[in-house]
Amino acid sequence: MPSPFEVSFAEIEQNIELYVDEVFSTLQSDFMTMPKGEGFLEYPIFEDGYEALKKNTKGFSILDTESILRLSFEKPIVLIVLRAMLGFTPPEWADAATAEIKLEVPQNAARAIDRRVRLRPGVPLKTSGVTAERVRALVIAACRLLTTGPELVDGKLIHRLSKADTISGLASIAPLADLGVPYSMLLYERFLGRPFAGHRDSVSELVGDVVELAIEELLTKHHISFRKTKRAERIAGFEQAPDFIIPSEYNPRIVIEAKLTNDDGTARDKVTRVQHLRTMSLKDRSLKEGPRYEVIACIAGRGFKQRRQDMKKLLEATQGKIFTLQTIPEMVQYSSLKNYVTR
Template identity: 75%
Template sequence: MPSPFEVSYPEIEADIETYVDEVFATLKSGFMTLPKGDGFIDYPVFEGGYEALKKITKGFSDLDPEPVVMLAFQTPITLIVLRAMLGFTPSEWAEAATENTDVVVTQSAARSIDRNVRLSPKKPLRPTGKTGERVQALVRSACKLLTEGAPEIDAALIHRLNKADTASGLTSIGPLADMGVPYSMLLYERYLGRPFAGHRDSVSELVGDLVETAIEKLLTRHGISFRKTKRAERIAGFEQAPVFIIPDEFNPQVIIEAKLAEDDGTARDKVTRVQHLRTMSVRDRTPEEGPRYEVIACIAGRGFKQRRQDMKKLLEATQGKVFTLQTIPEMVRHSRLREFITKP
């Protein structure tokens, strides 16, 4: 069975359900794998920081901030360990440090410190200047919160420190560091927090750029002139800028929308955008003139497989020019992109 981009649109209309199945067959979900990206911390590095922190705190029996601060400057990975113990994002830790010390730690500063440590976890930090002051505030607030544990609060609420290792302060941390955590409790807290959630958030742009990168490589390989727009960029003539414009926004001939969607809501929004581009391409045009530009959709992720009706709309809006990660290599040959090839 041919792919929809290999046949005329009347052929698709005559048997659209079959062509929906053809697109679905090439859609693969990527949620099981994540790019490591810059700043990924392998477990041995993390464990080294954990053991250093455990040693200097005498098995987490004494979280005196002074030696912990010195350790953080000498062995920065311990900052990542402390943040993991708190269960905070860098921005949340900044807020806690500002509330619990006399130093204002901005969210951007905390994120910058966190990223620099993840990029060079063994490179000592300078204890001077604004950064040194903020690192001290972060560590002191962590030591205070971890020592005190979770306070009593309204039964309708749950405190962020009400975790197996931090609920009762040092009396919680020490025994678990010696004995480990009951598997049921580990699973419960994982349920509350989602595995790899923090890492997924940090590489979300890399995940989303997967399709765009594949398209960019294809266009470059064939020497096709293109304009790749930035997020939220305004382009004259477009209410929402498409991802790729060929050859440029001053003479658009081919428009490519690209999206990886692992949920049906995101996929539906992208389908709506493609439909709108199609409407704009034929507005005030006669059938003889044809559309102003060809609209192409490049998609990936399980979100696009959830609603058959949405896929029908996508095929209609692109006149069959729907490509997936598997079929992107065929895109130049089966679209107007072939008119702009300069490198065979």
Template identity: 60%
Template sequence: MLLRFNADFADPDLNFDPLIDEVFGELKSGFLELPKGAGFIEYPIFETGYQALKKATLGFTVIDPVAVIATVYAMPITFIVLRSILGFTPSEWADVTTERKKLQVDQGAARTIDRNCRLSPTTALRDRGSVADARIKAMVTAACELLKEGPSNVDRKEILHRLDKVDTATGLASLRPVADLGVPYAMLLYERFLGRPFAGHRDSVSELVGDVVESAVEDVLAKAGVGYRKTKRAERIPGFDQAPDFIIPDEHNPSVIIEAKLTEDDGTARDKVTRVQQLRNLRERDGRGYEVVACIAGRGFKVRRADMKRLLVATDGKVFTLASVQHLLTDTRIRDFVTRP
């Protein structure tokens, strides 16, 4: 049995160091690997869109919104290429469009348009004259205007304009040579430093990244025939200020509640530990008897020993990692609900 599962947390002289070392030894960093998820664009598809946009703009010498809109409808991946040149998120592009074109493009609508283009990057769109079509055309038109204009006049000693980058710093005058001759490697590295590699994709699959721990818990419970209630995001559960991720067997008679969390950031890890502590405090306040369990992953939990101590105390040592998640069936009250050995 792992040390933390057999420790006496009521002992004021309990040595936490070996318990913390035990958990730290199981935690692995997962930031090097990301799920692709639906809507991931492979480079050959992206490059096809780039070439289509380059052709429509005569090698980025003439940016005519009508021609670019037609290209976006014929080859939707062009929409993603255009956003990449701007360096905007879908939400930021929506805000700029609303300001410039006097057409309300809310952030949710922009994200939906962007996702649809990524899901079917080479399937032509049909112009039905809908609200979505009006938004697409407005966004593309606003983008074309911005690329022609380049960054506005700002005090460059104090302000960094988002368009003040190697391919858009002087409007089309900077875009053409970059497209024709390529980007100096040092400049590419500098802009990568400002933006972080794969940051946009990581944001788009953040829920899938977080689901790694939940999926591991579900797999263990399902294989053992354990009945459980998995809550939905932002769901309200009577008796809980914020719903835990899993309740076993259900919210009407909880025996075990599980918080399944992944983070690569130590600040976020501290917040998640506080969340588990709140569940423990809620249990004590209401005089309830369920076990509070934490299933964690990511290097964020491996930074602050004080935070891990708080987590161990809040769960009476019931802290599981991806390496020890199978112990849920033997070292928590979940053992009483196992129906398949």
């Protein structure tokens, strides 16, 4: 069966259910893999920091703040290990340090320190300056929290330190470091925290960029003039700027919306945006004049496979010009982009 972009919209209207199935068949679920991205820590590097901290603390039997501070400046990967032991994000650790030490540690500063360590885990940190003071506050707060463990809370609440390794403070860390964690407890805490959640959040933009990168490479390959917009950028004539404008924002003839999502709610939001672009393309235009510009959607991810009605709306808004990662290479041949190929 032909793809919807290969036939007239009249044909799509007559057999829209079949064309919904055709688009679905080219949408691939790729949630099983993620890009590592810049700053990804391989396990041996993390383990090196863990072993250094374990040795420094005599198997986590004593947390000497000054000793751990010196180690953190010499071997910054230790900071990542401490954060993992706490189970905090960088901003959460910053808030905890600000509350514990009474020294303001901005969330962005904590993010910057965390990123710097992940990018250069083996390069020592400076021991003086504002950043050094913030690192000191983070380490002191971590040592206090890990030593004392969670405070008592209402039975309807759960404390963030009520984890197998921190529920009794320092007394619960050493045994686990020696004997390990029961597999059932590991699974339970993974259930509460979602595996790879922190990394998935940190590379979310890279995941989304897969579709945009494929479009950009295609347009560049064919020497087609285009304007790629930035996130939340304001473009005259558009209430919300599309991801790509061809040939330029001053003379839009084709607009492309790109999205990879495994969430049906996000997919629905993108469908609504594409519908709005279609409406704007017809504003103040007669039937004879036709739309001001062609609207193309490039999509990926299982989020777009959840609602058939949304896919019908997308087919209508683009007049069948829907491309997936699998069919993006055909986009020039089967759209008005072919009119802008210069080589």
